[in-house]
Amino acid sequence: MTIAPPDALPELHVDLPAVERRAALPGGFRAGAAAIGIKASGRPDLAIIATLPDEAGRPLPAAAAAVFTPNAFAAAPVRLSKAHLAATEPSGRGGYGWTDGVVSTSGSANAATGPAGDADQEAVADALARALGGPIERTLLLSTGVIGTRLPLDRVAPGIAALAPALAATDEALEAAAVALRTTDSVTKLATTTISLPDPDGLAVRSVRVSGICKGVGMIHPRMATMLSVILTDASVEPALLHAMLRRAAARTWNQLSVDGDTSTNDTVFVLASGAAGAAPVRRGSADARAMAGAIEAVARDLARQQAADGEGATTLITCQASGARDDADARAVARSVVSSSLVKAAVHGRDPNWGRIAGAVGNARLADTAVLLAAGMRALDAAARGGGAATVDPDRLRIAIAGHLVFDGATGGPLEFDRAAARAAMDGPELLIRLDLGLGDGTGEAFGCDLTEAYVIENSEYTT
Amino acid sequence: MTIAPPDALPELHVDLPAVERRAALPGGFRAGAAAIGIKASGRPDLAIIATLPDEAGRPLPAAAAAVFTPNAFAAAPVRLSKAHLAATEPSGRGGYGWTDGVVSTSGSANAATGPAGDADQEAVADALARALGGPIERTLLLSTGVIGTRLPLDRVAPGIAALAPALAATDEALEAAAVALRTTDSVTKLATTTISLPDPDGLAVRSVRVSGICKGVGMIHPRMATMLSVILTDASVEPALLHAMLRRAAARTWNQLSVDGDTSTNDTVFVLASGAAGAAPVRRGSADARAMAGAIEAVARDLARQQAADGEGATTLITCQASGARDDADARAVARSVVSSSLVKAAVHGRDPNWGRIAGAVGNARLADTAVLLAAGMRALDAAARGGGAATVDPDRLRIAIAGHLVFDGATGGPLEFDRAAARAAMDGPELLIRLDLGLGDGTGEAFGCDLTEAYVIENSEYTT
Numbered sequence: 001m002t003i004a005p006p007d008a009l010p011e012l013h014v015d016l017p018a019v020e021r022r023a024a025l026p027g028g029f030r031a032g033a034a035a036i037g038i039k040a041s042g043r044p045d046l047a048i049i050a051t052l053p054d055e056a057g058r059p060l061p062a063a064a065a066a067v068f069t070p071n072a073f074a075a076a077p078v079r080l081s082k083a084h085l086a087a088t089e090p091s092g093r094g095g096y097g098w099t100d101g102v103v104s105t106s107g108s109a110n111a112a113t114g115p116a117g118d119a120d121q122e123a124v125a126d127a128l129a130r131a132l133g134g135p136i137e138r139t140l141l142l143s144t145g146v147i148g149t150r151l152p153l154d155r156v157a158p159g160i161a162a163l164a165p166a167l168a169a170t171d172e173a174l175e176a177a178a179v180a181l182r183t184t185d186s187v188t189k190l191a192t193t194t195i196s197l198p199d200p201d202g203l204a205v206r207s208v209r210v211s212g213i214c215k216g217v218g219m220i221h222p223r224m225a226t227m228l229s230v231i232l233t234d235a236s237v238e239p240a241l242l243h244a245m246l247r248r249a250a251a252r253t254w255n256q257l258s259v260d261g262d263t264s265t266n267d268t269v270f271v272l273a274s275g276a277a278g279a280a281p282v283r284r285g286s287a288d289a290r291a292m293a294g295a296i297e298a299v300a301r302d303l304a305r306q307q308a309a310d311g312e313g314a315t316t317l318i319t320c321q322a323s324g325a326r327d328d329a330d331a332r333a334v335a336r337s338v339v340s341s342s343l344v345k346a347a348v349h350g351r352d353p354n355w356g357r358i359a360g361a362v363g364n365a366r367l368a369d370t371a372v373l374l375a376a377g378m379r380a381l382d383a384a385a386r387g388g389g390a391a392t393v394d395p396d397r398l399r400i401a402i403a404g405h406l407v408f409d410g411a412t413g414g415p416l417e418f419d420r421a422a423a424r425a426a427m428d429g430p431e432l433l434i435r436l437d438l439g440l441g442d443g444t445g446e447a448f449g450c451d452l453t454e455a456y457v458i459e460n461s462e463y464t465t
Numbered sequence: 466m467t468i469a470p471p472d473a474l475p476e477l478h479v480d481l482p483a484v485e486r487r488a489a490l491p492g493g494f495r496a497g498a499a500a501i502g503i504k505a506s507g508r509p510d511l512a513i514i515a516t517l518p519d520e521a522g523r524p525l526p527a528a529a530a531a532v533f534t535p536n537a538f539a540a541a542p543v544r545l546s547k548a549h550l551a552a553t554e555p556s557g558r559g560g561y562g563w564t565d566g567v568v569s570t571s572g573s574a575n576a577a578t579g580p581a582g583d584a585d586q587e588a589v590a591d592a593l594a595r596a597l598g599g600p601i602e603r604t605l606l607l608s609t610g611v612i613g614t615r616l617p618l619d620r621v622a623p624g625i626a627a628l629a630p631a632l633a634a635t636d637e638a639l640e641a642a643a644v645a646l647r648t649t650d651s652v653t654k655l656a657t658t659t660i661s662l663p664d665p666d667g668l669a670v671r672s673v674r675v676s677g678i679c680k681g682v683g684m685i686h687p688r689m690a691t692m693l694s695v696i697l698t699d700a701s702v703e704p705a706l707l708h709a710m711l712r713r714a715a716a717r718t719w720n721q722l723s724v725d726g727d728t729s730t731n732d733t734v735f736v737l738a739s740g741a742a743g744a745a746p747v748r749r750g751s752a753d754a755r756a757m758a759g760a761i762e763a764v765a766r767d768l769a770r771q772q773a774a775d776g777e778g779a780t781t782l783i784t785c786q787a788s789g790a791r792d793d794a795d796a797r798a799v800a801r802s803v804v805s806s807s808l809v810k811a812a813v814h815g816r817d818p819n820w821g822r823i824a825g826a827v828g829n830a831r832l833a834d835t836a837v838l839l840a841a842g843m844r845a846l847d848a849a850a851r852g853g854g855a856a857t858v859d860p861d862r863l864r865i866a867i868a869g870h871l872v873f874d875g876a877t878g879g880p881l882e883f884d885r886a887a888a889r890a891a892m893d894g895p896e897l898l899i900r901l902d903l904g905l906g907d908g909t910g911e912a913f914g915c916d917l918t919e920a921y922v923i924e925n926s927e928y929t930t
Contacts, residue, residue, distance in 0.1 A: 072858045073828030112824045112860065114879035147821025148873075148880045218808070260807040261726060265825050342725040342807075343683070343925055350926030356612025359577045360730050363538030393537045395577065408613075414579035415613045452926075454919040460808055461815030461917075 009401035009435035012321045012444055016298035017193045021306070023175035024192040026209040027234035028052050028062065028274025030167040033180035036159035038107035038145070038152055044180035046159045049230055050101030050132055050167055051274055059134035061088075061098040062272040063236075065243035066140070067250045068094075069267035075111035076121035077141035078268055084125070087137040089239055095247075096239035100134040102230055102270055103127075104142035104181055105156060106215075108149045111265035120151045127157040131164030142228050144183055144215060144266050174232075178213035181228055184459070186310055189214045191302040195295045197235060197279035197288050206279040208235040208292075212299040214269075218260055218312040218460065227254070227307060229269040231299055235292055236275035237282045245289070246271045249297035253304045256332055256447035258340040259311035260456070271296060308339075308448040309430070313456030316348055317431045321446040324437040330365075330392045331438070331445030337365035338434060339449030348432055349451035353423040355400050355407040355415070358434060362393055362400075397439030403427045411439070474866035474900035477786045477909055481763035482658045486771070488640035489657040491674040492699035493517055493527065493739025495632040498645035501624035503572035503610070503617060509645035511624045514695055515566030515597055515632055516739055524599035526553075526563040527737040528701075530708035531605070532715045533559075534732035540576035541586035542606035543733055549590070552602040554704055561704035565599040567695055567735055568592075569607035569646055570621060571680075573614045576730035585616045592622040596629030607693050609648055609680060609731050639697075643678035646693055649924070651775055654679045656767040660760045662700060662744035662753050671744040673700040673757075677764040679734075683725055683777040683925065692719070692772060694734040696764055700757055701740030702747045710754070711736045714762040718769040721797055721912035723805040724776035725921070736761060773804075773913040774895070778921030781813055782896045786911045789902040795830075795857045796903070796910030802830035803899060804914030813897055814916035818888040820865050820872040820880070823899060827858055827865075862904030868892045876904070 025031060031049045038045040051062045066085060068078050082094035089097035103124060110117045121141055129136040143151070167173065178188045191212050196205040209232075216227030237245070250269060275281070282288045309317040320338040325331035338344055341361035347354035400408040403426035405418050490496060496514045503510040516527045531550060533543050547559035554562035568589060575582045586606060594601040608616070632638065643653045656677050661670040674697075681692030702710070715734060740746070747753045774782040785803040790796035803809055806826035812819035865873040868891035872883050 071825065071828040072830075073824050073860050109821075112821060112873070112879050114861070114875065116878060147825060262806050262808045262822075262825060262829070265828060341727050342921075343727050346922055346925035349922065352926070356574075356577060357727075359538050360536065360612060360727060363536040363730060364727070365537075395538050396579070408577070410579065413581060414577050452922055454922045457811055457814065457917055457919045457922060460811035461817070 009399060009406060009437055011433055011435070012323060012446065016294050016301065017195055019191045019193045019298050019302040021190055021302070022192055023171045023178060023190045023213065024209055024211045025169060025171050025174040026211055026232045026274065026276070028276025029232050029272070030169045031173040031177040032163050032167040033176040034159055034163045036155045038105055038155065044176065045106040046156065046163060047104040047177035047180035048101055048128065048160065048163055048167060049177055049232065052169060057133070059100040059132050059138070061100050061134070061138055062274045063239040063242050064099040064140065065096040065239055065246045065271045067246055067269050069264055071265045073112055073265045075109050075143060075266045076113060076117040077110055077143040078266060079118070080121045080125060081140045081268065084137045084139060092239060092243065096243035098138055098239065099140050099272060100132045100138040101128060102140040102142060103160060104228070105151060106181055106183060107145040108143065108151050109145045109147045109266050110143045110151050111147045113148065113150055117150065120153055123153055124151065124156055124160070127160040131160050140270055142268055144181065144228050147265060174211065174213065181213060181215035183215060184312065185215050185217050187306070189303055189306040191299045193295050193298045195291050197282065197291065199278060200280045202280065206277050208277045208279050209233060210295040210299050212303050214303040214307065216307050217310045227264065227267050229303055231269070231271040231296060233271070233273045234275065234277035235273055235279055235282060237273040237292060241282065241284050241289065242271055242273055245293040245296050248293060249300040252297060253300040256336050256445070257304045257308055258336065258449050259308065261340060305448055308450050311450035312459050313453040314450030315430070315453060316451040318348055318434065318449045318451065319431065319446060320434040320436065322436040322438060323444045324439045324441060325443030325445065326392060326441040327443040328445050331443040332447065334362050334365040334393060334436060334438065335445050335447035337361045338436070339447045342452055345449065345452035348427065349453050351424045351427045353402045353405065353407055353420060353427065355402060358400055359398065359408060362398060362436065365393065393438055394440060399437040399439065401435040403432055474864060474871065474902055476898060477788060477911065481759050481766065482660055484656045484658045484763050484767040486655055486767065487657055488636045488643060488655045488678065489674055489676045490634060490636050490639040491676055491697045491739065491741070493741025494697050494737070495634045496638040496642040497628050497632040498641040499624055499628045501620045503570055503620065509641065510571040511621065511628060512569040512642035512645035513566055513593065513625065513628055513632060514642055514697065517634060522598070524565040524597050524603070526565050526599070526603055527739045528704045528707050529564040529605065530561040530704055530711045530736045532711055532734050534729055536730045538577055538730045540574050540608060540731045541578060541582040542575055542608040543731060544583070545586045545590060546605045546733065549602045549604060557704060557708065561708035563603055563704065564605050564737060565597045565603040566593060567605040567607060568625060569693070570616060571646055571648060572610040573608065573616050574610045574612045574731050575608045575616050576612045578613065578615055582615065585618055588618055589616065589621055589625070592625040596625050605735055607733055609646065609693050612730060639676065639678065646678060646680035648680060649777065650680050650682050652771070654768055654771040656764045658760050658763050660756050662747065662756065664743060665745045667745065671742050673698060673742045673744050675760040675764050677768050679768045679772065681772050682775045692729065692732055694768055696734065696736040696761060698736070698738045699740065699742035700738055700744055700747060702738040702757060706747065706749050706754065707736055707738055710758040710761050713758055714765040717762060718765040721801050721910070722769045722773055723801065723914050724773065726805060770913055773915050776915035777924050778918040779915030780895070780918060781916040783813055783899065783914045783916065784896065784911060785899040785901065787901040787903060788909045789904045789906060790908030790910065791857060791906040792908040793910050796908040797912065799827050799830040799858060799901060799903065800910050800912035802826045804912045807917055810914065810917035813892065814918050816889045816892045818867045818870065818872055818885060818892065820867060823865055824863065824873060827863060827901065830858065858903055859905060864902040864904065866900040868897055
């Protein structure tokens with residue numbers, strides 16, 4: 001029996017700054033959380049993240065950018081946040097603008113609640129605006145929890161009024177906000193990185209922090225959006241550029257994440273930039289913009305991986321990395337198809353080096369990911385118009401490695417002999433790497449998922465609306 | 466508490482002829498099966514369905530039409546069958562042509578086996594052609610089972626030679642062929658209907674039979690194709706028209722079926738028409754063509770429902786019917802999104818009338834089913850080019866009924882009070898109907914799926930390549 005060299009398809013080098021899994025509040029912000037009884041458990045369920053006011057106590061808005069769920073049943077907080085961003089920066093059409101602060105309620109999604117739910121959310125925004133002293137249009141809203149239940153306004157509005165004066169500019173306060181975002185999450189999800197950007201004179205550098213929090217373990221299959229997350233930075237980035245950075249990061253991280261194939265009604269990511277670090281404004285097209293985009297992507301990627309690892313019922317974080325694709329979009333589509341396959345997910349749970357299911361998922365990628373390809377623009381539309389005839393995968397060129405074991409090489413006839421016991425043993429850990437090489441070009445990409453377990457089924461068949 | 470009227474959204478009337486779940490071999494065919502040791506279990510694993518020869522013993526070809534998997538890793542039997550159909554009728558480009566018989570091997574998919582697998586499949590076709598006495602191009606091939614294993618040619622070729630002389634023109638022989646198709650199927654899947662068509666003079670009618678067999682309980686999420694199935698009829702239908710009928714039926718039945726979101730490498734449906742009933746050839750555009758298409762669709766629909774009910778680990782057949790859509794394609798897309806949702810499937814398993822997850826899946830339909838919409842042609846491409854902006858669902862018009870209980874009405878604010886205990890009780894059976902009305906137009910459609918259970922996970926995490 002031939003033992004394939006374990007480094008046949010090495011892990012891809014991801015060129016992003018290192019991330020720490022802790023809360024580190026960037027300059028210019030304050031945060032806080034409280035338990036006000038939206039959750040029956042009594043756990044924290046209200047969070048506010050706001051900018052620091054100026055010396056006169058007036059709110060000082062931060063640049064804000066957002067990506068939202070494309071679900072046609074977008075929840076009330078999603079629709080209101082879009083409207084508010086659009087009001088502060090009409091050119092951004094709801095994708096970017098300015099904000100004094102974000103309020104998050106957890107335990108009720110305020111989705112599919114009709115006009116009454118919209119009125120409730122408006123009242124939440126009003127309470128935040130009053131508490132912060134700014135216009136209602138500069139508030140942003142997040143909500144998560146059960147679909148179809150109303151927010152308990154009689155608790156939320158007084159809760160905001162009570163919490164706002166207690167907001168603190170500390171790391172602990174940001175972590176408390178992250179805790180209050182959680183629903184069925186088993187861990188609090190935090191990620192922080194730091195980069196250097198030039199000061200306004202360009203003669204020295206300033207340390208700039210990017211710190212993100214997020215929640216989400218089920219109904220996760222983001223498309224052009226993601227789960228709830230807030231990323232803060234004290235860099236100075238104008239809203240439109242911040243939005244471009246966020247969209248690129250989401251396409252490469254959260255849009256490559258799947259837990260169960262369902263896209264939530266409440267998916268939202270906000271990135272807020274205060275400028276408080278005193279660095280020069282980041283200019284579009286500069287090396288600084290590239291560094292800043294990398295920092296945001298690094299935080300987004302790490303948060304997405306934390307979500308995959310904490311997927312409902314999951315025991316294993318699956319990372320699929322593809323190289324040799326015609327382009328990066330193809331590589332991402334193929335990787336995403338693999339981590340989204342129920343059969344691959346079940347095989348990983350059984351520690352079965354079942355490359356046949358991986359090959360099957362690779363072969364489906366063109367179809368399964370049409371939506372993602374469409375989002376990539378006219379190139380994909382063209383391909384679709386040609387009947388999807390442009391070959392993105394070629395069985396005779398594909399190579400597959402599972403946990404470092406090369407198991408399939410299309411160029412040499414397909415299936416390889418490999419040490420099945422060693423491969424099973426290598427699969428037995430909290431993280432699994434599936435590597436693909438398509439042998440067609442220079443495109444690379446990755447996707448994140450988790451195994452499918454009995455516990456997922458039990459959790460989701462017993463969780464009641 | 467208001468109890469919603471149980472008939473608020475009645476079951477849609479499906480205008481198709483009645484179907485019996487039994488094998489009934491149409492005139493002009495013979496069939497048979499054997500156990501030759503491809504399956505380790507020793508169960509039947511080889512089947513042949515062939516036409517009856519003429520009086521001189523020469524093979525008499527039947528009109529044949531096919532739909533195949535769009536998986537880029539299409540298995541060797543899929544690629545060879547396409548090539549053979551194209552050789553017998555070049556205008557059909559592999560979608561239709563003529564055949565003397567179909568051979569099916571079960572236990573090995575002969576997928577991802579490279580050039581060696583192609584050579585194996587060629588040898589299987591050659592053995593069938595020799596046994597039937599016709600050209601190799603008039604053979605069709607099916608295979609199902611584990612991906613990546615080679616066919617045991619030393620058993621298959623002699624097995625075909627031994628089985629061919631024993632083929633019989635009996636119902637039992639067709640049922641035996643259906644049994645031999647099975648892999649993890651817990652039941653044999655059979656469906657038969659009968660319609661009347663005019664005789665050649667048009668003065669009397671002839672009884673025409675349509676009878677189908679199929680297999681498939683996992684890796685089921687057909688797109689422009691389906692799982693293994695063979696449908697036989699003794700009507701006289703020319704290949705191109707037969708292909709049009711099959712494609713319409715597949716779009717309305719199998720392409721609306723999902724067990725686990727994975728599309729197999731081997732999906733194939735063949736429809737064979739012998740003309741042996743002595744009815745007049747069915748003419749394109751006639752009322753007879755419509756009746757014939759309905760009979761094929763009736764058999765396809767019933768087989769698809771049998772597959773959904775027998776989905777791996779499933780306890781409940783889920784039918785989602787949508788009315789009030791802008792058009793039928795939209796209705797099918799929405800219904801398919803609901804039955805494909807892991808969260809809806811888990812909720813059904815828990816007998817939880819969780820309309821929030823259904824609403825979430827409805828809201829995702831535009832995205833999840835882009836591939837299906839693309840298949841529907843330029844209309845969908847146009848919509849995609851407009852950013853998917855054309856509203857196919859409107860939360861304020863949607864109504865949802867679960868097992869006869871109206872639980873959501875967008876027009877009156879959304880969630881309705883309903884008798885939760887009664888709804889749970891009504892959900893507790895082997896079949897569940899989820900009814901949607903979109904309130905936008907006259908489009909209707911349905912989709913079929915099953916609940917997601919612990920047993921699915923156990924079965925698929927322990928099944929080894």
